[in-house]
Amino acid sequence: MTRHQTADLEPLSFGGRYTLLRRLAVGGMAEIYLARQAAMAGFEKEVVIKRLRAELADDPRIIEMFLDEARIGALLNHPNIVHVYDVDEHDGIPYIAMEYIVGEELNELCRRGIQHGRFLPLEHAVELIRQAAAGMGYFHAKRGAEGTVLQDQPLEIVHLDISPTNLLVTQDGTLKVIDFGIARARGQRTRTEVLPGKLSYMSPEQAARDNQAVDHRSDIFSLGIVLYEITVGKRLFRGTPADIVPRLVAADIEPPTFVRRNFPPALESIVMRALEKHPSDRYQSAYDLADDLETFLRDERLHSGPVRIARYLDMLTHAARAAPTARSSTSTASCSMASSRPKARPGPNRLPSGRTRSSRRQTSPLRSAWSSTSCARCARRCPCGLRGWLPSVDVNISFRTSGPRSPRSPRRSMTLRRADRHRFRLPWLRCRGPRTCR
Numbered sequence: 314m315t316r317h318q319t320a321d322l323e324p325l326s327f328g329g330r331y332t333l334l335r336r337l338a339v340g341g342m343a344e345i346y347l348a349r350q351a352a353m354a355g356f357e358k359e360v361v362i363k364r365l366r367a368e369l370a371d372d373p374r375i376i377e378m379f380l381d382e383a384r385i386g387a388l389l390n391h392p393n394i395v396h397v398y399d400v401d402e403h404d405g406i407p408y409i410a411m412e413y414i415v416g417e418e419l420n421e422l423c424r425r426g427i428q429h430g431r432f433l434p435l436e437h438a439v440e441l442i443r444q445a446a447a448g449m450g451y452f453h454a455k456r457g458a459e460g461t462v463l464q465d466q467p468l469e470i471v472h473l474d475i476s477p478t479n480l481l482v483t484q485d486g487t488l489k490v491i492d493f494g495i496a497r498a499r500g501q502r503t504r505t506e507v508l509p510g511k512l513s514y515m516s517p518e519q520a521a522r523d524n525q526a527v528d529h530r531s532d533i534f535s536l537g538i539v540l541y542e543i544t545v546g547k548r549l550f551r552g553t554p555a556d557i558v559p560r561l562v563a564a565d566i567e568p569p570t571f572v573r574r575n576f577p578p579a580l581e582s583i584v585m586r587a588l589e590k591h592p593s594d595r596y597q598s599a600y601d602l603a604d605d606l607e608t609f610l611r612d613e614r615l616h617s618g619p620v621r622i623a624r625y626l627d628m629l630t631h632a633a634r635a636a637p638t639a640r641s642s643t644s645t646a647s648c649s650m651a652s653s654r655p656k657a658r659p660g661p662n663r664l665p666s667g668r669t670r671s672s673r674r675q676t677s678p679l680r681s682a683w684s685s686t687s688c689a690r691c692a693r694r695c696p697c698g699l700r701g702w703l704p705s706v707d708v709n710i711s712f713r714t715s716g717p718r719s720p721r722s723p724r725r726s727m728t729l730r731r732a733d734r735h736r737f738r739l740p741w742l743r744c745r746g747p748r749t750c751r
Contacts, residue, residue, distance in 0.1 A: 328403045331362060331410065342366065342375065342494060347413065360398060364408040376407060381501055382493045383409045385470060388455060393448030395481075395491045414491070415484050420477035422626075423543055429632040436615035437622050438543045439580065443606040444488040445480055445536060450600035452490075453529040462500075469499040471528060475535035476514040477542070486622030497527075512557055513550045514538050517590055520561040530592040533599055537587030544580065545569045564590030579609050 325333040331348040338345040346362040369375045386397030386409070399410035417425075419441065426432040452470045457463030472479075472493060479492045495510065510519060516534035518526040541549050549566065550557045559565075566588050569576040583605050589595045596602045610617060 327362065328401055328408065328410075330399075331360065333362065337361070342369065342379070348410070350410070359413045360410050361413045362408055362410055364403070365406055367406060370406045378494060379407055379409075381498070382496065383407075385452075385493045385496050385498055386411065388458070388468070389452050391448050391451040393444045393488055393490060394452065395489050412489075414481050414489055416481045416489070418478050419480040419482055419488075419539070419543065422482050422629075423477070425629055425633070429629055429636070431625075431629060431632065432546060433543055434617075434625065435544055435577075435580075436610060436617040437625055438540075439606050439610055439615070440617035440622065441480070441482065441488045442536065442540045442543070443603045443610075445475075445490060445539075446533075446599045446603035446606065448488075448490045449475070449529075449532055449536065450598055450603060453532070453599055467499065469497075469528070471497045472532050472535075473497060473519070473527070474510045474514075475532050475539065476511045477539055478511075480539065482622070482626070484623065484626060486619030486626065510535075512554055512561075513548070515561055516592075517562050517564050518592065520558050526592065528592065529599070530595050530597065533587055533596050533602060534589075534592075536599070536602070537584060537595075540587065541566075541569065541584050544584070545572050545576065547572055564588065577609070577613065579612065583609060 327333045327346075327348060330352075331350050333346045333348050335347045336344065337347055343363050343365050346364065348360050348362045350358045350360050365376070365379050380400070383397060383400035386395070387400070390396065395414065396412040397409060398412070401408060401410075423433050449472070452472070455468045455470055457466050457468060459465075472490070473495050474492060475490075479490065481489045481491055483489060512520070514535045516527070516531040519531050538549050550560060566585070569581050569584055570578075583602070586594070587596055587602060596605075609615075
């Protein structure tokens with residue numbers, strides 16, 4: 314979907330029940346509008362109208378895919394899936410009326426966090442993917458409704474386009490899976506003439522065009538790519554199609570600890586299981602993936618949820634509003650100070666940057682204490698030489714509150730416990746080698 318093509322419209326009656334207010338986006342297949350639905354007794358509701366592009370209205374294959382999206386969406390009712398309200402046609406062109414989600418795409422959220430120096434915290438990233446896995450587990454396990462041809466039979470719905478652009482994060486901290494435009498379900502005609510989905514988020518069997526092997530586990534692989542990227546902070550498959558397809562088919566994936574040494578081992582095992590090459594080695598259900606992610610958050614004592622995610626979104630919004638004010642006030646203050654104060658010439662003990670030659674870089678007390686109070690027992694049992702974690706046993710350390718070089722400050726003691734290791738995810742927290750206990 315092509316974003317940033319919004320345009321305000323004159324209120325335009327549409328379909329007899331809706332009034333178009335604004336164009337939200339334009340894609341290769343449809344146009345997205347914000348509309349208002351009005352009814353008796355002052356009832357009003359904002360909805361989204363997804364209208365097939367006029368130049369594609371004569372292609373029966375495109376119309377069939379568009380109506381399949383409406384039929385699949387009408388069957389689903391889950392808090393982590395976009396709701397479909399209505400399907401009809403206007404001037405001979407079909408359209409879908411669906412839920413209006415006030416939020417942003419997951420990739421836009423991550424990009425906004427990078428801009429303000431507040432990247433999506435690990436616990437929130439895991440919670441968002443847990444919500445996506447819960448929604449996927451719902452439509453993967455969906456069965457036919459009572460009174461239909463496929464009553465109580467698995468519908469075998471496969472999204473085929475799980476990617477950050479199809480995962481919306483609402484303002485209240487809930488994730489929604491959207492865009493079932495190329496989804497596949499039981500009873501539909503198999504589309505062999507096209508390669509659906511985004512190449513960087515395809516499963517190996519999907520990239521190899523093996524339609525017989527593509528099932529719900531393909532969506533789990535795609536979600537695993539998203540989980541990898543938003544927790545590691547790096548794109549997994551990037552480049553030209555000639556470079557990406559062989560890597561996808563071979564499932565050539567570096568473990569997260571190859572990129573971030575302090576990546577949680579328990580989360581790494583979850584990510585790598587979701588990214589297994591063979592579908593039989595992956596999670597067999599998205600519900601299992603969601604359950605493991607929830608267990609990880611609980612075991613590591615990481616707290617997240619819709620309320621906490623909503624607070625994080627509010628923090629990004631306040632940071633965006635404060636950034637222009639801070640820049641303007643800083644530039645004004647610096648200009649006034651430069652005009653009113655003569656330039657000082659560097660003295661013998663002053664550097665041009667304002668630092669004295671005797672100033673030293675402040676060393677973290679935990680870092681200094683760790684490098685000086687390790688013990689042989691810790692060094693032998695600690696896995697952090699590879700992972701960058703704290704030792705697997707409790708270690709007592711002592712340090713000065715004002716820094717390791719301040720002889721006047723009182724010394725304090727603390728215990729680094731194995732259960733608290735998730736609070737110190739820094740690469741320098743690793744063993745320095747066997748030492749004698751003091």
